[in-house]
Amino acid sequence: MVESTYTEGTQPTQEGRRPPEVVARGESVSAGAVSPGSGSEEAWLRMLEDPNYTYSAMNYGDVIEGTVMEIGRDEILVDIGIKSEGVVPSREFRKAAQAGELEGLKVGSSVLVFVLRAEDEEGRALLSIDRARHEKSWRWLEEIYRKGELIEATVDGYNKGGVLVNLRGIRGFVPISQIAGIGNRRNPSPEVLAQMVGQTLPLKVIEINRRRNRLVLSQRQALQEHRESRKEELLETLEVGKIYHGVVSSICNFGVFVDLGGADGLVHLSELSWKRVDDPAEVVQVGQEVDVYVLGVDRERKRIALSMRRAQPEPWETIAERYQLGQLVQGKVTQLASFGAFVQIEEGIEGLVHLSELSDTPVSHPREVVQEGDVVTLRVIRIDPAHRRIGLSLRRAQHDMGDQVAGTGSEQAG
Numbered sequence: 001m002v003e004s005t006y007t008e009g010t011q012p013t014q015e016g017r018r019p020p021e022v023v024a025r026g027e028s029v030s031a032g033a034v035s036p037g038s039g040s041e042e043a044w045l046r047m048l049e050d051p052n053y054t055y056s057a058m059n060y061g062d063v064i065e066g067t068v069m070e071i072g073r074d075e076i077l078v079d080i081g082i083k084s085e086g087v088v089p090s091r092e093f094r095k096a097a098q099a100g101e102l103e104g105l106k107v108g109s110s111v112l113v114f115v116l117r118a119e120d121e122e123g124r125a126l127l128s129i130d131r132a133r134h135e136k137s138w139r140w141l142e143e144i145y146r147k148g149e150l151i152e153a154t155v156d157g158y159n160k161g162g163v164l165v166n167l168r169g170i171r172g173f174v175p176i177s178q179i180a181g182i183g184n185r186r187n188p189s190p191e192v193l194a195q196m197v198g199q200t201l202p203l204k205v206i207e208i209n210r211r212r213n214r215l216v217l218s219q220r221q222a223l224q225e226h227r228e229s230r231k232e233e234l235l236e237t238l239e240v241g242k243i244y245h246g247v248v249s250s251i252c253n254f255g256v257f258v259d260l261g262g263a264d265g266l267v268h269l270s271e272l273s274w275k276r277v278d279d280p281a282e283v284v285q286v287g288q289e290v291d292v293y294v295l296g297v298d299r300e301r302k303r304i305a306l307s308m309r310r311a312q313p314e315p316w317e318t319i320a321e322r323y324q325l326g327q328l329v330q331g332k333v334t335q336l337a338s339f340g341a342f343v344q345i346e347e348g349i350e351g352l353v354h355l356s357e358l359s360d361t362p363v364s365h366p367r368e369v370v371q372e373g374d375v376v377t378l379r380v381i382r383i384d385p386a387h388r389r390i391g392l393s394l395r396r397a398q399h400d401m402g403d404q405v406a407g408t409g410s411e412q413a414g
Contacts, residue, residue, distance in 0.1 A: 058082075058125060062115040063135050066127075068107055076105075078113055078127060086125035088113060093129040095169070101133065112136060137168035138210055145205040150222045154200045158193040165203070170215055174203065178218035202226060230262025235299045243311045248288045256280050258292050258306055265304030267292060274309045274348025276334075283308075315348035316388045322346075323380050323390065328397055333374045341366040343378060343392055351390035353378060358394050369394065377401065 058064070058080075066078040069085050076088040096102050105111065114131035144151055153165035153172065162175040179196075182188045202223060207216035238244070238260070246258040246265070255272065257264040272283045284290060293310035297303075323329065323345075331343035331351065340354040358369045370376060379400060382391030 058115050058118040060115055060117070063132050064113055064115065065110055066113050068105060068109045068111055070107065071105065076111075076129070078111060080113065080125060080127070082125060084122075084124045086113065086115075086127040087120075088127045088129050092116070092127065092131070095130040096133050099169075102129075134169055137170045141167060141170060141205060141208060141215065142210075145208050148204070150202055150204055150225060152200055152202055153217070155196045155198065158190070158197065160190070163193055163196050165201070165217065167215070171213075172203075172215040172217050174201070174217050174219055178206070178216075178220050180219045180223050227262050231302065234260055234263040235297060235302060235304070238294055238297050238304065240294050240296055243291055243293050246290060246292055246306075248284050248286050248290060251280050251284070251286060253280070256284055258290060260292075260304070263302075263304060265292065265294070265306040267306045267308050271295070271307035271309055274312070274315050275344070309348075315346065316385050319349065319385050319390070320383060323383060325380055325383065327380045328377055328400060329380060329392070330375060330377050331392070333370050333372050333376065336366045336370070336372060338365065341370050343376065345378075345390075345392075349390065351378070351380075351392040353392045353394050357381070357392065357396065360395050 064080050066080040066086065068076060069079050070077040074090045076093060077085040078088060080086045093102060111129060112132040112135075113127040113129055114135055115125060116128050116131070117126040120126050151167065153167050155163045155174075156166055157164035162173055162179065165172045165174065176182060176188060176193075182192055201219045203217040203219055204222040204225065205215065206218045206221065207214065209215075244260055246260045248256055249259040249264055250257045253269075255266055255268040257266055269277055269280060272280060277283055290308055291311040292306040292308055295305040295307050295310075297305075329345045331345040333341050334344050334350060335342040338355075340352050341358065342350050343353055344350045353366075353370075355363055355366065358366060363369055376394060377397050378392040378394055379397040380390065381393045381396065382389070384390070
């Protein structure tokens with residue numbers, strides 16, 4: 001005779017009932033549902049191997065999916081594939097009920113249960129929905145950890161070492177060193193951590209130990225990984241020649257970096273403004289929102305070249321709307337050359353006062369008449385937007401002003 005392989009206390013499944021789906025520590029052990037006396041020993045062995053004839057070996061800690069048979073105030077009866085229904089006493093579904101997870105539960109619904117005892121005095125299995133819920137949460141977190149996925153949680157407490165979160169009933173801890181913005185501070189005040197209560201944080205599981213009931217998470221790593229994935233996305237979608245909105249993230253001596261929402265692009269010093277810029281801090285500040293024009297995207301080296309000035313109208317394009325021949329303008333001498341003086345009359349617009357237009361008397365070098373930094377009044381004598389040139393005259397402006405003074409004097413004398 002072939003001996004049965006199921007352990008003492010294990011009950012065979014009732015005819016017509018689905019054997020339980022054991023998804024935790026327990027195992028299903030195959031046995032026959034007919035007498036070994038019918039047929040040969042080989043046939044009996046084949047029947048033992050048939051999964052349709054199953055004994056259920058349940059142990060403490062098994063998590064099984066069952067079917068609700070009856071819902072009462074003090075207990076819930078669940079069919080888990082044994083000869084008697086399992087029972088969930090009220091104390092073992094209280095937390096799930098408080099969380100609103102049993103509102104849609106009805107007869108015939110599937111429910112996950114945790115085995116507390118395989119059989120009580122009445123021959124029924126003692127089950128728990130709350131512990132199954134807890135077990136399910138741990139499994140979900142282990143899967144998140146295994147896949148390296150990011151999750152979100154709301155801060156609901158803090159201590160001197162960091163902040164606390166609740167993830168489907170599992171208490172998680174975010175150390176100060178893993179909190180973005182304050183992780184590099186030494187001993188931040190409790191008020192700083194208290195202000196985080198109620199905030200929803202992106203998090204990554206960095207340590208999980210069920211035996212010690214330990215779950216450690218990191219906001220910094222979550223933000224870093226999100227930023228990296230966002231950078232890859234941006235590098236694929238950014239289009240050269242288009243204008244995007246960003247925020248100045250840092251300033252250096254050769255330009256500024258602008259965050260486009262996950263990836264930083266560089267605005268070189270020469271692309272900050274239509275005017276000459278020596279110090280980027282004169283133009284922008286960290287945190288300032290700016291529009292930028294995409295000059296180029298190097299997807300292989302993950303670099304983005306941007307321009308702030310090209311996101312604005314070029315001053316030369318509309319110069320004819322602001323200046324006319326013969327107009328008197330004020331400007332600042334910016335540079336002296338052997339052939340004349342360059343004068344800035346507005347940001348991005350510099351005109352030339354030729355040597356012959358500095359004075360009525362012969363001049364061998366502009367420094368004989370003006371110095372860099374001088375503010376002078378000039379007359380517009382030529383406008384050439386196509387070649388970005390504007391001709392200015394100091395001597396003609398002085399004639400105009402002299403005539404005006406002479407005219408005023410004549411009127412007063414009269």
